[in-house]
Amino acid sequence: MIIGSSVGLSMITASAFAPTFFLFTFLFAVGFGICNGLTYMVATQHGWLWFPDKPGLVSGIIISGFGFGNLIFGNFATYLVNPDNEASIDGSYPESVNAKVPKMILILAICFIMIACIATLLIFEGPNPASIKEAAKVLSDMISQEENINEPRLNTFITKTPEVNDSKILPLNYSVL
Numbered sequence: 820m821i822i823g824s825s826v827g828l829s830m831i832t833a834s835a836f837a838p839t840f841f842l843f844t845f846l847f848a849v850g851f852g853i854c855n856g857l858t859y860m861v862a863t864q865h866g867w868l869w870f871p872d873k874p875g876l877v878s879g880i881i882i883s884g885f886g887f888g889n890l891i892f893g894n895f896a897t898y899l900v901n902p903d904n905e906a907s908i909d910g911s912y913p914e915s916v917n918a919k920v921p922k923m924i925l926i927l928a929i930c931f932i933m934i935a936c937i938a939t940l941l942i943f944e945g946p947n948p949a950s951i952k953e954a955a956k957v958l959s960d961m962i963s964q965e966e967n968i969n970e971p972r973l974n975t976f977i978t979k980t981p982e983v984n985d986s987k988i989l990p991l992n993y994s995v996l
């Protein structure tokens with residue numbers, strides 16, 4: 820995460836000072852891709868470590884976070900560049916709007932750097948997968964030691980109910996709900 824953030828945000832920051840449109844496009848696009856690509860996978864991998872049974876939910880929340888970030892920072896960028904909401908003329912904005920683009924990129928880069936620093940501090944190693952498997956095995960062994968259970972399942976409810984047969988109550992048997 821540190822490498823992706825550092826390289827990507829350095830390139831995005833450098834794009835604010837690019838003298839040509841081609842160099843700006845290259846630095847911004849490659850920097851943005853490196854930053855998002857490498858940081859996305861770190862967040863996803865750590866989410867999967869913490870919630871190994873719910874990888875789809877974790878991925879969905881992370882993707883939603885990326886979309887929500889675009890919603891917030893897209894509007895913020897528009898406010899920084901065009902606070903007076905000037906209209907474009909033949910697809911081009913006035914020079915007063917164009918001149919604010921480098922400053923907007925620098926402000927957004929500073930925001931992204933702060934977010935990357937906070938996110939890096941919040942990354943912790945997930946629970947040990949071996950300990951999760953050991954706990955599942957202990958629970959499975961406890962269930963399988965009970966009477967009359969051929970296939971113990973951890974995700975079913977098992978209750979003891981008396982069987983009634985010819986108005987006599989027989990010993991307790993298991994029933995799986």
